[in-house]
Amino acid sequence: MKTAITELFGIQHPIIQGGMHYVGFAELAAAVSNAGGLGIITGLTQKTPELLAKEIARCRDMTDKPFGVNLTFLPSFTAPPYPEYIAAIKEGGVRIVETAGRSPEQYMPVLKTAGIKVIHKCTSVRHSLKAEKIGCDAVSVDGFECGGHPGEDDIPNMILLPRAADELKVPFVASGGMADARSLVAALAMGAAGMNMGTRFIATKEAPVHPNVKKALVEATELDTRLVMRALRNTERVLKNKGVDQLLEIEREKANTLKIQDIQEQVAGVYPKVMVVGDMDAGAWSCGMVVGLISDIPTVKELIDRIMAGAEQIIRQRLTGFLDGDEAQKPVRAVA
Numbered sequence: 001m002k003t004a005i006t007e008l009f010g011i012q013h014p015i016i017q018g019g020m021h022y023v024g025f026a027e028l029a030a031a032v033s034n035a036g037g038l039g040i041i042t043g044l045t046q047k048t049p050e051l052l053a054k055e056i057a058r059c060r061d062m063t064d065k066p067f068g069v070n071l072t073f074l075p076s077f078t079a080p081p082y083p084e085y086i087a088a089i090k091e092g093g094v095r096i097v098e099t100a101g102r103s104p105e106q107y108m109p110v111l112k113t114a115g116i117k118v119i120h121k122c123t124s125v126r127h128s129l130k131a132e133k134i135g136c137d138a139v140s141v142d143g144f145e146c147g148g149h150p151g152e153d154d155i156p157n158m159i160l161l162p163r164a165a166d167e168l169k170v171p172f173v174a175s176g177g178m179a180d181a182r183s184l185v186a187a188l189a190m191g192a193a194g195m196n197m198g199t200r201f202i203a204t205k206e207a208p209v210h211p212n213v214k215k216a217l218v219e220a221t222e223l224d225t226r227l228v229m230r231a232l233r234n235t236e237r238v239l240k241n242k243g244v245d246q247l248l249e250i251e252r253e254k255a256n257t258l259k260i261q262d263i264q265e266q267v268a269g270v271y272p273k274v275m276v277v278g279d280m281d282a283g284a285w286s287c288g289m290v291v292g293l294i295s296d297i298p299t300v301k302e303l304i305d306r307i308m309a310g311a312e313q314i315i316r317q318r319l320t321g322f323l324d325g326d327e328a329q330k331p332v333r334a335v336a
């Protein structure tokens with residue numbers, strides 16, 4: 001399948017693995033890129049720019065296909081040394097960067113001068129238009145369903161994607177709630193040129209996380225995510241667990257007086273506890289509603305191959321079948 005996204009990034013399939021803290025290591029990024037998608041290393045999971053340089057080199061040893069690095073600009077007590085992270089990306093020969101959080105505007109000149117293509121993740125049409133204006137090559141349009149930070153507008157992808165299609169000139173991928181062939185075809189129908197998946201890629205054999213995490217994803221349903229930190233205007237969609245229950249209780253008590261310090265225990269340093277140790281009650285970690293569509297742990301290649309085969313089947317049989325009048329009664333079960 002060829003779309004504006006496969007052509008822009010030089011990849012075989014229009015499927016991107018979004019940056020994920022403590023998940024987006026070289027193993028997963030290389031597996032996604034080797035399977036024909038675009039794998040992305042999460043820059044800030046590497047504690048220093050030197051460690052990121054090593055991670056990029058490790059990924060290059062595992063794949064000769066294009067891969068990218070995620071740079072997340074979120075509020076933090078001490079800002080990471082972004083220019084040095086960008087230098088590591090540039091010197092490591094990476095030519096694709098996924099930015100997220102605050103606008104990457106101040107870093108665009110250095111990224112563009114280095115010949116790096118930038119895809120910025122946005123949760124609204126206005127932010128997508130801003131990304132286009134400052135020179136981003138593509139946008140990842142992240143609906144309210146998404147795992148991680150859905151922003152504060154709460155617009156799901158059934159509305160957000162066609163709105164983005166009506167306004168944007170640069171290509172965009174659908175992000176949030178994407179899991180299978182049906183997601184991909186629906187995203188394409190709504191004007192996207194591909195899809196970005198986070199949560200779904202964690203439940204794969206290659207994802208370098210504790211088996212408890214994959215088990216939790218298979219067991220959870222679409223009813224099991226919660227929104228936290230709304231009062232701080234830093235909303236995050238996470239998987240419900242004991243730590244998250246405590247967090248929500250504190251949020252109820254403090255209401256609009258909530259400060260980040262009140263929930264420090266439930267949000268800070270949680271990722272290594274969950275992803276490395278497998279402590280599933282440690283606190284808030286990002287997870288999308290799409291968890292309700294996850295019921296197995298395939299290899300990345302199996303996942304991507306069945307998405308692409310299923311998408312072809314839906315387009316060629318189900319959709320054209322409607323036009324020909326011979327598909328009217330058939331349901332489309334999980335082909336992926």
Ligand SMILES: Cc1cc2nc3c(=O)[nH]c(=O)nc-3n(C[C@H](O)[C@H](O)[C@H](O)COP(=O)(O)O)c2cc1C
Pocket residue numbers: 017018019020021023042070071072099100101121142145146147148149175176177178196197198199200285286287288289290
């Ligand atoms: C465990 C986890 C960690 C994430 N960490 C980051 C991150 O560090 N930076 C970022 O830009 N997005 C992060 N995301 C968001 C994903 O890149 C992606 O946009 C999102 O998961 C898409 O929604 P989905 O989970 O419904 O597929 C994270 C998502 C998950 C599930």
